[in-house]
Amino acid sequence: MNISFRMPLEQDQPSTASADPKRYVILLLDSFSAFDLVSVIEPLKDANRMDRTQRYTWHVLSEDGAACRASNGMEVQVEGGLDALQKRDTLIVLGGDNFQSTATLRVMAWLRRQARNGLHLGAISGAVFALAKAGVLHGSEVSTHWTYRNMLRETFNDLDVQRTIYQLGPNQFTCAGGLATLDLMLQLIRRDYDDDVATWVADNLVCSMPRTGDHEQTFSQTTRTGERNTKLARAIQIMEATLEAPISPNAIAQQINISTRQLERLFAKYLNVTPKGHYIRLRLENARLLLLQTDMKTIEVALACGFNGASHFSKLYKKQFGLTPSQERGFGA
Structure with a gap:
């Protein structure tokens, strides 16, 4: 399927803005999951809808600033390439089966730079490979989709690859993808703000019992x-x-x-x-x-x-x- 569409990159403006809205930057790598992208953005959008207070903004990038193709064939228009980010940004990298070819020297250098600058950054599904290859996950406990778990173990001996749906640390996070992406986002919102905001978003998404990070992937x-x-x-x-x-x-x-x-x-x-x-x-x-x-x-x-x-x-x-x-x-x- 080859469908081209443009995401609503500029979210509807709430009636008021928080004193310091948080910005999430999403880097798309070829073959990323469109489901993961929606699961990242929708909770942020709903957090802004809670009381019409703008708590979040988001910015979608690709390596070269061109449209990026998802695993289902859809092409997502983005807002830029590997731009300079702010230290207070949260960076999420999305990737899929083409993890080896998308972990380019340019992408890895950019990821290392963001890590050195102290950004809170993470990866979902196949994109965990890019962070691992860039060296920013050295010695960490990580989660990824079960189909990539043994590959990571064999390729990166310094990683402690877990069976959990996500791992959330002070500066880094990794996630299996799929429904676990929504679980992770609800936890990030809880950490950014409080239980009330996270619970409101979960209820709005009909996800009243989100899983914690220690929940294991089950076949x-x-x-x-x-x-x-x-x-x-x-x-x-x-x-x-x-x-x-x-x-x-x-x-x-x-x-x-x-x-x-x-x-x-x-x-x-x-x-x-x-x-x-x-x-x-x-x-x-x-x-x-x-x-x-x-x-x-x-x-x-x-x-x-x-x-x-x-x-x-x-x-x-x-x-x-x-x-x-x-x-x-x-x-x-």
Whole structure:
């Protein structure tokens, strides 16, 4: 879909202005989520509507000042390029699957400059990669969308990549994106002003129970199996946490206080697969993300996903996805 539209960049002016309205600057990187952009701006707009007091302004940028394409094909007109910002600004970077190509030298230099100037800055979803590559997240606990989590862990050893929906520190924040973006924005509004403003905005957005940052990203399958059987859900969580160094079904069964035979019955009943088969599928899906998202060599991907050799890994990969790892990357016939 190729739709061009212009966001209402100049918000309706409230009847009064606060003594010191806060400005949010939003940098769009190619393939950003239009949903994330709306989830950033709408809470700010509603905070201004509460009692018609202008608490916020916002400014939307791209690297070159040209329209930026979202992941759904929409093009968003922006207000400028990599402008000089004020120390009191809050900077939010939005990005998506094209995180490697959009983390340009120019963007990274600009992000470092904003960090040195003391801005409160953060990133959502794939844009966390740009902040990490720029070095402004060094040693931090970070959150990102679950599809990018293992890629960040493998690429940036200095980061503590969490499973949470967002991480909010004194000067930096990171977020998984999607509905978590709205949760983050409500918390930022609460921190900027108070509970009354944040609660009014949440109610207006029909989000009366926003999640806190320590809420973990949960896979639908794990949630569904947890509703049906908590032992099975716990076994899957153990598998997801040990993709690089897989453990035996017997060890998993011991951790959840059941027998190996009982574990096999649970997987057969609810998922129609063996524990070993499910474990391998999880590791192969993680390998596929690393192949598509990183420059890691095939053997490095294999080892990062618990496979001892490239040949065995390639055979299993082709059986699962119909392509060899090289073909997946477009290198094979």
